[in-house]
Amino acid sequence: xxxxxxxxxxxxGASGLGLATARRLRAEGARVVAADLPGSIARTAATPDAEGxxxxxxxxxxxxxxxxxVTLANSRGDLSxxxxxAGIGDPQLTVSKTGPQDLARFERVVRVNLIGTFNVVRLAAxxxxxxxxxxxxxxxIVNTASAAAFDGQIGQASYAAxxxxxxxxxxxxxxxxxxxxxxxxxIAPGLFDTPLLGQxxxxxxxxxxxxxxxxxxxxxxxxxxxxxxxxxxxxxLNGETIRLDGSIRMAPR
Numbered sequence: 001x002x003x004x005x006x007x008x009x010x011x012x013g014a015s016g017l018g019l020a021t022a023r024r025l026r027a028e029g030a031r032v033v034a035a036d037l038p039g040s041i042a043r044t045a046a047t048p049d050a051e052g053x054x055x056x057x058x059x060x061x062x063x064x065x066x067x068x069x070v071t072l073a074n075s076r077g078d079l080s081x082x083x084x085x086a087g088i089g090d091p092q093l094t095v096s097k098t099g100p101q102d103l104a105r106f107e108r109v110v111r112v113n114l115i116g117t118f119n120v121v122r123l124a125a126x127x128x129x130x131x132x133x134x135x136x137x138x139x140x141i142v143n144t145a146s147a148a149a150f151d152g153q154i155g156q157a158s159y160a161a162x163x164x165x166x167x168x169x170x171x172x173x174x175x176x177x178x179x180x181x182x183x184x185x186x187i188a189p190g191l192f193d194t195p196l197l198g199q200x201x202x203x204x205x206x207x208x209x210x211x212x213x214x215x216x217x218x219x220x221x222x223x224x225x226x227x228x229x230x231x232x233x234x235x236x237l238n239g240e241t242i243r244l245d246g247s248i249r250m251a252p253r
Contacts, residue, residue: 001137001232003081004029009073011060011120012086014040016194017144019049020221021083021228026052028229030081033073035066060086060116063123070123078131081232082124084143087113087162089196091155106158113162117143121173121184129180138181140232143170145188145241151250163188167241174239183238185231190245192219212246219244 008025012018013034026032034041035058044050056072058065073079090109092101121141128139145166152160167186174184191197191208197218200208209217227244231237 001080001134001140001235003232005031005077006080006134007031007033007073007077008081008083009070009079009120009124010034010083010085011058011066011069011116012036012084013053014044014050014055016085016196017189017192017221017224018083018085019044020225021085022053023049024222024225024229025081025232031076033069033076035060035069036086060084060120061111063119066119067123070120070127074127074131078134079124079127080131080134080137080139082120082128082139082141083228084117084120084141086116086120087144089156089159092158093155094157101157109158110162110165113159114165117166118169125177125180125182128182133181136181137183137235139177139183141173141177141182141184142228142231143184143186145186147188147190147243147245147248147250149188149241150243153250154253170241171239178238183235185237185239186241187224187227187231188241188243188245189219189224190243190248192221192224194221211251212248214246216246219246 008030010018010022013022014036022032022034033054035056038057041055045055056069058069090105094101143166146163148156148160149163149167170186
């Protein structure tokens with residue numbers, strides 16, 4: 001799909017992978033609406049990175065807030081591309097010295113990462129179905145899993161489960177939405193230089209990057225955005241989860 005003049009909605013679009021994607025698709029001529037938490041929007045909206053991007057405050061687990069963001073994006077012109085980048089992590093052992101893991105913490109990660117992604121997908125797909133096709137396509141949905149979906153580390157049970165769920169629903173969603181000319185593809189990044197890793201000391205970040213076989217560094221958000229652009233442009237990419245990880249396979253710890 002040529003995104004020129006089309007509308008894109010990016011969940012988690014005010015920072016990291018989402019912001020890089022917003023900037024890339026905006027540069028390609030798309031109208032971009034970035035949905036994110038108010039705090040993230042406040043940190044980004046007044047910066048040069050936000051030029052040409054419209055922001056909508058929304059928690060992906062909030063049905064009405066996401067519905068409002070979808071309506072806003074669709075009102076700017078037919079909503080054609082949705083990218084799900086919102087997500088959290090909360091490492092915790094299943095059983096530690098203090099006892100079993102707090103179930104609420106596990107539920108929160110799954111609710112934001114997996115249920116939040118599905119919430120955006122279901123509402124955006126419903127809006128897309130009512131729109132005209134752009135050539136042979138009506139819409140493209142790109143979700144974000146993680147290498148942890150396949151080789152999650154100790155303490156990542158909640159995160160790995162949530163991301164594996166995203167990978168697992170990719171093909172069923174693609175098959176269901178195919179009759180509406182809507183594609184669904186998932187990207188599974190490895191170690192990327194996002195704000196989460198940015199909080200770590202430089203030596204720790206360097207050590208993490210050194211674990212990647214090639215290139216031996218952290219991935220750049222722009223490289224994730226490059227793949228989103230490629231997925232959007234290629235109509236034969238559908239129902240697939242693509243690892244974007246420099247061939248890393250995570251060790252147990």
